[in-house]
Amino acid sequence: MEALLEVKNLNVGTGASEDDIKILNDINLYVNRNETVAIVGESGCGKSLTALSIMGLLPIPATKLISGEIKYEGKDLTKLSEKELNRIRGKDIAMIFQEPMSSLNPSFTIGNQLAEVFKCHTRFSKSEIKKRSIELLTKVRVSDPEEKLSAYPYQLSGGMRQRVMIAMALACNPKIILADEPTTALDVTIQAQIIDLLKELQQEFGMTILMITHDLGVVAETCDRIIVMYAGEVVEEGRVKEIFHHPRHPYTKGLLDSIPIIGKPLERLNLIKGNVPDLNSMPSGCRFHPRCELATNHCKDSKPGIELTSGGRSVRCWHPH
């Protein structure tokens, strides 16, 4: 089966020349239809940048796509013109951003911002747009949807704003949604509401979701497959249950061991020593070796490769668990 979205050998850096810093290094991933895939990693590992590359929203001139293919339904998005890309993003590929406060325009009403999506991608009349907007807001369970159309973002709570963001993403029945930390800025009780909503929408519309998060709890509850990133590289990939029960990469294992879990009391938490490496002084060989307990001289000298096989698992490590 052909994947809905496929990223092949993606490289992103601060520039194209040899001395420029490479932020994403040879990223390979795929998302099948009706699948929820999570990209997991700590801040600075490149997970958001991967999503932005897919959307063609890389911050310019700070970053540059050096090489690689991003294939959506067989079309390479990197080769499309801005105009062609605009026809796809927002319609077929939609994105939910992390910060509901800063990703909505504060000086336009909710109705205005929802209508914009329709104006870009459809030929609906004004009354039809209004009807659809109300439908959408009802679908994401916003109370008094008709009234909310004339509200400004500041008049809504964080959870409501995130619902509006989701409604905007859903407006044109996208085939795939990229959700960048959709619940991180929210309180737990609101987070539970939003996750519940996402799951329901996923079942109802058979939506494909690529979720970016650092919260392993959210991943365990919502996703089918995990892609673990570390320092700009994919280090492990596999189905959720397999990764949680048998993490093979020492980083994945460390990450899973270091979260406090209620009902599993520990006197001391296990931890990964040290810090995430700096982009401009990446360690030689395996990028994780300075923090890895299993590291040998071989890890210092040469870089392990990763094989991405459909259905199977893959790991970038010389001494996997």
Add this chain to the structure above:
Amino acid sequence: MLASTLETSDVLLQVNGLKKYYFIREGIFGGVTGSINAVDDISFTVKKGETFSIVGESGCGKSTTGKCLVRIEDPTSGSIVLNNKNITSSHGKELLDLRRNIQMIFQDPYSSLNPKHTIRESISEPLVNFRIAKGAELEKKLTNLMEIVGLSPKYLDRYPHEFSGGQRQRIGIARALAVNPELIICDEPVSALDVSIQSQILNLLKDLQQEFQLTYIFISHDLSVVHHISDRVAVMYLGRIVEMGSKTELFNNPKHPYTKALLSSIPIANPDIDNKQDRIILNGDVPSPRNPPNGCYFHTRCPYKKEQCENSYPDFTSISETHKTACFYVNEI
């Protein structure tokens, strides 16, 4: 009261009826038109050497409580007694002495260190202010503090921007430890950090507590972290404590519907557990503290509410000596 059951010598801090109201002034004459009751009549006791956690969602008043305790904010009413001394209205030298005993670790390690000061300047400030050390002794103390929090003393002359979030939080901890406080208020000390770094800081806080017999008031919204670090926990909702008890009581046998909902909404990092069946999803958002609902503040979102809840606010009911909750229907839920 809980305090009466304890030896008085065990009690470090006693808070009684603490209130912090922010008054809203509007119009050209600046008349008071309302108030935001950030902290609304809360009482608790903290024993020496324990970790007392305050949990709740954003806007529930947990940080304001912390700020009142160090007197960054002046409480509207109520009393705060530290070591049998009422510190609610201390000022001048008395307030200085107080701050030697209570220190604070802030949430955001990026904004709580002065970017124009080197680490040496930041950490030595309390030592010089309180005339604790100078000259060679100061140098020795600084080196020692850096080593305690796991940083190399050679970093002392660097600026905050040269450090990662976790390292900055370590610097914040070193600064708080500098004056040998008895009580440290940790206001969301790990929420801004990545998981792998979060566990480092939590372990460090636990080690330091043992080494220096510290007492912590740990303010957080992350229940897994709270479960890991606390001895006793208080849950706040809209400025009030709705349930308080030992860690095991509260996590294994939550009595207040809000605590139950809060606990059931934590996503569990185990794909085998499907807790969707017993997940309580609350309706709606936290009401605005400017006009809280009548009766029990939680009734607008409570799945168990009855008529009585809309009319009057429930008193604390004791479930055990240490476990209390403010709900009319404790025994039925």
